[in-house]
Amino acid sequence: MRLVTSAQMKQIERNAVLAGLSYSEMMENAGRVAFGALSAYHDFEGETALVFAGKGNNGGDGLVLARMLWRAGAKVTVLLCDGEPQTKEATANLSLLPRTVAVLNLAYETQALEGLSKPDFVVDALYGTGFHPPFEMRDRQAAQWMNCCGAPVYALDLPSGVDADMARADCDAVRARCTFAFDSLKYAHCREPAKGYCGEVHCLNIWIPEECHRGLYWEIEEQ
Numbered sequence: 001m002r003l004v005t006s007a008q009m010k011q012i013e014r015n016a017v018l019a020g021l022s023y024s025e026m027m028e029n030a031g032r033v034a035f036g037a038l039s040a041y042h043d044f045e046g047e048t049a050l051v052f053a054g055k056g057n058n059g060g061d062g063l064v065l066a067r068m069l070w071r072a073g074a075k076v077t078v079l080l081c082d083g084e085p086q087t088k089e090a091t092a093n094l095s096l097l098p099r100t101v102a103v104l105n106l107a108y109e110t111q112a113l114e115g116l117s118k119p120d121f122v123v124d125a126l127y128g129t130g131f132h133p134p135f136e137m138r139d140r141q142a143a144q145w146m147n148c149c150g151a152p153v154y155a156l157d158l159p160s161g162v163d164a165d166m167a168r169a170d171c172d173a174v175r176a177r178c179t180f181a182f183d184s185l186k187y188a189h190c191r192e193p194a195k196g197y198c199g200e201v202h203c204l205n206i207w208i209p210e211e212c213h214r215g216l217y218w219e220i221e222e223q
């Protein structure tokens, strides 16, 4: 198993771009493999899914997954927790969502969380490797909602609220049933206190060529 820092992960992604894999392809792959992993737990058809999407690329992964869940027959609601996406790839994936996916923007619809019912499952795509604790108020409320709703939460790459490298965790960090780590494990998947928020960790291949990792990871035993 590979273990990387967030800076190493960014370098691996840059290497992947040089090797011919675009950022948008990596995002598409991340959403797709998360969809595949989630299908071991859910049938999707007729199920209700809430996708909490942040403004960065972790949110973009969530928007790809939202599209795939909708295609598989789930009733999907996306919550934009920090307004519109701020990266090119995430913005493109927001525009690819079909109209039948409800999109609530918590930056404007400030009371939206109060009106939500418990879904069949939740996708946490609020923050990944770019997060540094602590939460700001709106994110804290979103994380508290996920933790209190009673539905299983599946975290993309990391549970929101943990620091990938320091393995620190905000006291309201998302408590996931499963975390789908992309490409490589990060310290937060392996060290307390962050590890305790991850639930089962599945490290998923997003098709970054092997040579892009050279000299940029530590080999560790399977967790």
Ligand SMILES: NC(=O)C1=CN([C@@H]2O[C@H](COP(=O)(O)OP(=O)(O)OC[C@H]3O[C@@H](n4cnc5c(N)ncnc54)[C@H](OP(=O)(O)O)[C@@H]3O)[C@@H](O)[C@H]2O)[C@H](O)CC1
Pocket (backbone or CB within 6 Å): 009, 013, 026, 027, 030, 054, 055, 056, 057, 058, 059, 060, 061, 086, 087, 126, 127, 128, 129, 130, 131, 132, 133, 134, 135, 136, 156, 157, 158, 182, 183, 184, 206
């Ligand atoms: N591993 C891979 O090969 C791939 C990973 N992908 C996914 O991308 C994320 C990392 O995306 P990134 O955009 O770098 O980071 P985040 O989505 O986690 O969020 C970054 C934004 O959040 C801001 N931030 C940080 N801390 C806070 C805070 N406490 N409160 C509010 N906002 C915060 C940060 O702002 P800065 O000023 O700190 O820069 C950013 O605006 C990775 O985890 C994967 O899920 C790719 O999609 C595919 C390839």
Ligand SMILES: [K+]
Pocket (backbone or CB within 6 Å): 058, 124, 125, 126, 127, 128, 155, 156, 157, 158, 159, 160
């Ligand atoms: K996340």
